[in-house]
Amino acid sequence: MTKTGLFFISDYRGVTCEPGRDPAYWILKELDRADRFKVYSTANRVINSSCFGNIDFLMLDYKGDIQIQKLGYNYAIYNAYKKVKDNVEIIHHCEKFQVGKGYNLIPLLSNISGKAFMIGPVQLPHNVFEDDFLVNSTGLKRSIKKSVYMNRNNLGSMFKIMFKKTIENADVVIVPDSEVRKELSRYIDKNKIELINYGVDLSVYGEYLYTATENNYDITFAGSAIKRKGIEYLLEAIPLIKDQFPEIKLHLLTNGYRIKEYKKLSKDLGITENVVFHGRLEKNKYIELLSNCRLLCLPTLSEGYSWTVLDALCLGVPVVTTTECRCNDLFENGDIGLRVKPADPDALADAILKLFNDFELCKKFSENGLKKREEFGNEIIIPKYMKLYEEYI
Known part of the structure; x- marks a missing residue:
């Protein structure tokens, strides 16, 4: 032949x-x-x-x-x-x-x-x-x-x-x-x-699925420590949430030369006890941590496509991101999370508070993501x- x-x-x-x-x-x-x-x-x-x-x-x-x-x-x-x-x-x-x-x-x-x-x-x-x-x-x-x-x-x-x-x-x-x-x-x-x-290779996610409980107020960010990712705006949103949820914990899975800048900003904002700098994690540890958090937050200023959001969808983890995260089909009908305007700590805080205060909405977003995952x-x-x-x- x-x-x-x-x-x-x-x-x-x-x-x-x-x-x-x-x-x-x-x-x-x-x-x-x-x-x-x-x-x-x-x-x-x-x-x-x-x-x-x-x-x-x-x-x-x-x-x-x-x-x-x-x-x-x-x-x-x-x-x-x-x-x-x-x-x-x-x-x-x-x-x-x-x-x-x-x-x-x-x-x-x-x-x-x-x-x-x-x-x-x-x-x-x-x-x-x-x-x-x-x-x-x-x-x-x-x-x-x-x-x-x-x-x-x-x-x-x-x-x-x-x-x-x-x-x-x-x-x-x-x-x-x-x-x-x-x-x-x-x-x-x-x-x-x-x-x-x-x-995606669905076997990568193994048995991990969204496991957050109603009293879980952990947030994951995964991405490079560069200006475009908008990390400073997420850090500035934490004090706006902390008054209502003092146990909030932000897990930053990131590294890079801006880390010192972000650690200093955390100290200046009085949130050092609420922010954990993990560096980069191996894939399985990243998946495990993400699946155990209340939500993923990607405060990007500009993104062509986000694999991190796709990871969250496949795990059933609700997402808070910005309108500059260019993966509209993942957010069809807004059914896996919330999107806000970029570079706006107040808008990020409002979206996170909405999910912290409404666990049923979190579960709805989670179920919608898991229904979609087979398509990918x-x-x-x-x-x-x-x-x-x-x-x-």
């Missing part, structure tokens, strides 16, 4: 056989079992590929700090494609791709007529604060000049042109929610847009990608 060649641009950059959070790992696992495709996948490092018997990993050998917008990284992807282009009928850009910022050099530098070009999942971008560029993935500050950050912002118009030219070449664009679909319909025919939710299981999501591939065999 003749196999269909598929060039897969993967965000599973370090192949270790350990599941990644983004879809690429799970799609590759399914492709590995499919005998209809010959798969070539990009990888920046291959540490252990023993669980992928039928995937040819193409090493990018990119030495710099991986940022998907960097021309050098994209050129490494293009060079990998050139090695196998004559054997490829389908190209799937499954690397990170944001509206107005993402691009791919393959359709810009070569003729892909006769090949199917897929992109996705595509996210909405978050606003780029200085922290987002000056802080690395571990939360520590980079040794880099502010002028570099400013110049990077000035490249925005070039990225928009490259994004538009890339997206216009796509046969299918995959989006995780209707808000992204609406935004993309400004650029391409809406019939080319396919909505496929982000998938990889068992449901990944076959939808396979169906798209099969349309081009």
Whole structure:
């Protein structure tokens, strides 16, 4: 049987056989079992590929700090494609791709007529604060000049042109929610847009489910200690809640160079006994802590998509976040939590107090989340990608 060649641009950059959070790992696992495709996948490092018997990993050998917008990284992807282009009928850009910022050099530098070009999942971008560029993935500050950050912002118009030219070449664009679909319909025919939710490995949550009781006033925040996450506004909301609920406890699962600033703010606000700085936790410990809290609070100033909110949904944990948390479909009919305007401690406090004072509402949000969680299981999501591939065999 003749196999269909598929060039897969993967965000599973370090192949270790350990599941990644983004879809690429799970799609590759399914492709590995499919005998209809010959798969070539990009990888920046291959540490252990023993669980992928039928995937040819193409090493990018990119030495710099991986940022998907960097021309050098994209050129490494293009060079990998050139090695196998004559054997490829389908190209799937499954690397990170944001509206107005993402691009791919393959359709810009070569003729892909006769090949199917897929992109996705595509996210909405978050606003780029200085922290987002000056802080690395571990939360520590980079040794880099502010002028570099400013110049990077000035490249925005070039990225928009490259994004538009890339997206216009796509046969299918995959989006995780209707808000992204609406935004993309400004650029391409809406019939080319396919909505496929982000998938999760439901086994990760194990037996953990929402276990908070009516007298539980614990709150979890999980995310980087950067300005964009809005932690200071959550801290400023705690004194407004403490008068009514002195036993309130805020669990901050975060690290980074702003930690000292947030610890000082906690002291200045007189809430040091109400705030626990955990640092980053292993996944299972994070899941356990989150499931035992009254609610998750994500006071973000700008968010493209929140995996943390999806975690809360799958555990049945009520959510308080802002209108800048761009995952509207998770909050369809407002049924898993409350959203307030950003940068507003009073609004955060009011929403948290509402859930502290109404345990029945918490239980309703919890039940709604648990009803939805099956929709996001990889068992449901990944076959939808396979169906798209099969349309081009």
